Amino acid sequence: MSEAPVFPPTDMKWHANATKRFASPFVGVYHDRIDVDPIVLAHAATLFGYTIKDFYTKPELALRLVAYVNELYDLLPVTHWFYSNVWLDALGAKLEVTETLPWIVREPRPIQKPEDVDKLHVPDVDEISKSMTAQLFMRGYDYVKKEIPHMFVPISFGFCLFGMAAELVGPERFIVWTRRQRQLCHKLLEKVTQTSINGAIAIANRYGFAMLVVGSVLANSTVLAPKDVKELSMDYHMKLIKGAFKGGAGPQLWYHLCGDHSKDWPIWKDLIISPFTVLHIGYHGDNPFPGDLLKKEFGHKLTIMVSVDTKIMIEPNFNKVYEQAKTQLLKARDSPRGCILGTACETPVPTNPGNILAMVKAARDFGTYGTW
Amino acid sequence: MAIEVIVPEEVGKVLSERGITIDNVKKVIEHGEATKEKAWLPSENKFLAKEVIGKATFYAIYSPRDGKFTLHGAYAHKMSMIEPIDIVTAEPSDWVCCKCDEKLVRSNIDMEYLGIRRAAPGITCPKCKMSFIEEYVARKTLVVAEALLEKKRA
Numbered sequence: 001m002s003e004a005p006v007f008p009p010t011d012m013k014w015h016a017n018a019t020k021r022f023a024s025p026f027v028g029v030y031h032d033r034i035d036v037d038p039i040v041l042a043h044a045a046t047l048f049g050y051t052i053k054d055f056y057t058k059p060e061l062a063l064r065l066v067a068y069v070n071e072l073y074d075l076l077p078v079t080h081w082f083y084s085n086v087w088l089d090a091l092g093a094k095l096e097v098t099e100t101l102p103w104i105v106r107e108p109r110p111i112q113k114p115e116d117v118d119k120l121h122v123p124d125v126d127e128i129s130k131s132m133t134a135q136l137f138m139r140g141y142d143y144v145k146k147e148i149p150h151m152f153v154p155i156s157f158g159f160c161l162f163g164m165a166a167e168l169v170g171p172e173r174f175i176v177w178t179r180r181q182r183q184l185c186h187k188l189l190e191k192v193t194q195t196s197i198n199g200a201i202a203i204a205n206r207y208g209f210a211m212l213v214v215g216s217v218l219a220n221s222t223v224l225a226p227k228d229v230k231e232l233s234m235d236y237h238m239k240l241i242k243g244a245f246k247g248g249a250g251p252q253l254w255y256h257l258c259g260d261h262s263k264d265w266p267i268w269k270d271l272i273i274s275p276f277t278v279l280h281i282g283y284h285g286d287n288p289f290p291g292d293l294l295k296k297e298f299g300h301k302l303t304i305m306v307s308v309d310t311k312i313m314i315e316p317n318f319n320k321v322y323e324q325a326k327t328q329l330l331k332a333r334d335s336p337r338g339c340i341l342g343t344a345c346e347t348p349v350p351t352n353p354g355n356i357l358a359m360v361k362a363a364r365d366f367g368t369y370g371t372w
Numbered sequence: 373m374a375i376e377v378i379v380p381e382e383v384g385k386v387l388s389e390r391g392i393t394i395d396n397v398k399k400v401i402e403h404g405e406a407t408k409e410k411a412w413l414p415s416e417n418k419f420l421a422k423e424v425i426g427k428a429t430f431y432a433i434y435s436p437r438d439g440k441f442t443l444h445g446a447y448a449h450k451m452s453m454i455e456p457i458d459i460v461t462a463e464p465s466d467w468v469c470c471k472c473d474e475k476l477v478r479s480n481i482d483m484e485y486l487g488i489r490r491a492a493p494g495i496t497c498p499k500c501k502m503s504f505i506e507e508y509v510a511r512k513t514l515v516v517a518e519a520l521l522e523k524k525r526a
Binding site: 023026027028209238242245246247248250251269270272273274275276277300301302337 | 451457458460462463478480482483486487488489490491492493508509512513514516517520521524
């Protein structure tokens with residue numbers, strides 16, 4: 001689509017209500033209903049006739065589309081845009097975006113042999129501010145701040161530090177390294193972590209604060225033993241959070257544990273918590289992580305985000321989504337520090353809109369504060 | 373008898389910027405010295421003490437010398453500390469509890485502000501549970517959190 005899109009103005013009455021709803025878990029004054037966040041990304045582009053490539057190469061358009069979708073679906077009063085391979089360009093990776101995929105690392109990868117890890121330069125805050133990742137995010141956030149400031153929340157990502165390190169080496173080779181070259185993995189993870197800290201500080205320096213999104217995606221129970229998830233993922237995320245907080249990022253903190261965390265979830269009990277922390281765990285084996293377990297183990301100290309299986313978001317079975325959302329809400333809606341209803345990961349690009357509407361309907365039917 | 377606190381010029385500027393008076397600092401140090409509710413950083417021979425004054429919690433980092441106290445820094449936060457909810461014994465800090473001689477460890481501490489209870493990262497003695505918020509958390513994380521809570525509550 002070559003024509004520039006023109007959007008109607010945000011309905012500010014809707015926005016005021018959505019803002020109160022969004023804030024409610026954090027301020028203990030429950031408003032309206034439990035919020036729904038199906039983590040809409042490129043779905044917002046294809047829904048309106050744009051491509052995945054448009055979404056990942058034009059952050060201004062992407063953020064505006066997500067803002068529009070959030071309003072139409074009655075989701076969040078803020079907009080967001082991200083991809084998993086953040087900051088890797090600043091570490092020497094060549095990234096490309098295709099018609100069907102977000103930014104991926106092109107071969108040859110920057111780490112070909114063990115000694116390349118030693119040579120890897122960690123960009124400082126000034127250097128990383130000039131990276132492709134920072135420039136894309138800053139283009140997008142500058143646009144939102146100027147055009148739709150009521151939807152503005154700058155975000156910095158350390159999206160699965162283990163996965164980021166793996167992308168620099170090649171995922172299969174890196175997983176072999178975790179068994180045969182453990183110290184080398186640590187050396188690389190240190191560098192990826194420091195790069196992500198500097199990236200978060202660069203975003204915070206420009207906007208005054210930066211919500212931190214951290215995740216353990218490739219580092220999950222299917223790939224690693226729980227002790228390895230701790231050593232190779234969680235410990236580095238804690239280091240990232242401390243470093244980013246020291247540099248002025250935060251205070252919002254969103255833990256996104258995508259994938260199967262059926263065995264490693266207990267290690268996350270020791271995570272760092274800020275006053276605005278959300279914990280989202282995607283799967284327990286093949287099933288969405290149970291809302292009652294999340295509430296029991298974490299609900300007394302932070303806001304939890306329960307999941308609907310992303311796989312069912314593309315099927316034309318709206319009742320299946322509705323029932324799964326209902327089940328999760330009934331298990332977790334009274335979590336002491338608030339609950340959000342989400343999907344286990346980014347809602348798929350071909351998500352059937354009826355399924356997002358089914359989630360919102362479930363939240364209206366079973367997530368209305370004060371009715372249970 | 374009032375204690376004597378030496379405030380280096382650069383530290384004085386910081387106090388002024390943060391709206392912390394020398395009286396506040398003296399109260400914190402006096403409290404720490406009188407109760408031993410303070411932490412010690414052996415590598416730099418510095419102490420960290422805290423005291424609730426009015427609606428804020430004030431902290432002072434100082435070193436005793438020849439009966440006087442040299443101030444290295446001071447900070448404050450408005451959120452009230454309630455209790456530690458997670459104590460991560462596997463992650464010791466460099467600070468030592470002056471009451472128990474135990475290393476303070478990373479923790480999450482329940483804080484309250486405007487009637488809202490949320491957690492924040494801190495350091496806590498695993499034995500007596502005495503807890504502190506470190507300067508970077510108070511100055512960067514909590515200050516923004518307090519402002520957001522004020523705005524969201526409004």
